[in-house]
Amino acid sequence: MILNLQHIYKDYNQDKLVVPVLKDVSLQVEEGEYVAIMGPSGSGKTTLMNIIGCLDRPTSGTYELAGKDVLNLKDREMSAARLNSIGFVFQSFQLMPRESALDNVSLPLSYAGVKKKERKERAQKALERVGLGDRSGFRPTQLSGGQKQRVAIARAMVNNPKILLADEPTGALDQKSGKQIMELFQSLNDEGVTIVMITHDINIAKQAKRILHIVDGEIFTDDEEGKA
Template sequence: MVLDLRDICKSYMQGKEPVPVLHHIQLQVEEGEYLAIMGPSGSGKSTLMNIIGLLDKQTSGDYFFDGQDMAQCSDNQLSTIRNQKIGFVFQNFNLLPRQSVLENVALPLLYAGVRKKERLERAKEMLARVGLEERIQFKPTQLSGGQKQRVAIARAMVSQPRLLLADEPTGALDTRSGEQVMELFAQLHSEGVTIVMITHEPEIARHAQRIVTIRDGMLEQGGFGERRTEQEGDAS
């Protein structure tokens, strides 16, 4: 099991009063699963994503990542897990504008201490996988929105993480570019990548195997997405 969240609660202090945001979240994600967490603005989905991505800590409850209790990890250990075991894809890409596409993708390997020749080779391989091998020396400002997101996905996957965590990955894209990104996610999932995707769009969530909904900080078990239906059809 990649993710195991047990009774997760999160509150923020507003003055002297705690304001609860997440209420007793129970969530398990198996290796190779493709999960969509769907919810409207203000539902708590971004807070949940930050906890899953080790960018924030829960107020109470237990979080096990890849079988390891995150409460027992030092800040340095958490940083290493974030860098090497979790790949992040954000709505607004978060690319460095002055760095080339190749340098952006290689960045997590630089932080991990990988030697220059190897990290550039691995970055080139990932860019080829997302269909951007002809754009490696471009700057992000020279790319379309869909191309920027494919660069972001290549960067997220270059460390071969245990989990791909995507926050509204099509939110800044037109419909066609969004579909291309979803096709790329489907390809990665078919290769065994574990994906957790945060979205407020039902048509995007349906690309996943399983859908859960968060409302007012509480998680509701949902239904199955199109990929579950397709796989059941293939098996029959």
């Protein structure tokens, strides 16, 4: 079991009011799975992704990542778990515009204290893995949207994380580029990479092996007849 969230609640305080966002969410993901989470705006899917990604803590509940109780970790320990266990892919790419593709990909390795020579070697291999080995010196402004997302995926994978979290990974791409990114995700999953993806597009969600729906802070299976 790579992800095990049980009875997750998340509330926000707003003008002395308690606003519930996640309500008794339980979610289990096996190693090597490919899961899509669909939900309308305001459904809680981004909050759930932030908790899975160790970017936020729930109000209550339990969360184990690869068997480790991450909610009892101190902030520094949680940051380390996030760095070493989770790769992030965002709709907006979040690349550093003035840095090369190679430097963008090597950034997580820098945070992890990897020496410069090894950083460059591993970043180059990650770029080759996503088909951009010949674009390592290019800056984001010299790359297409699809290529930028490939760089972002290489950056997410360079630390060999246990899980890849993707938030609307094709949202900023044209149809052709989006298809290529989904083919790359499928290839990574075939290699054993665990993927959890948020999307509003049912055609994108269908690429995953399991589809979940989040509605008003609650998770349902694809047929919406029971909790996941």
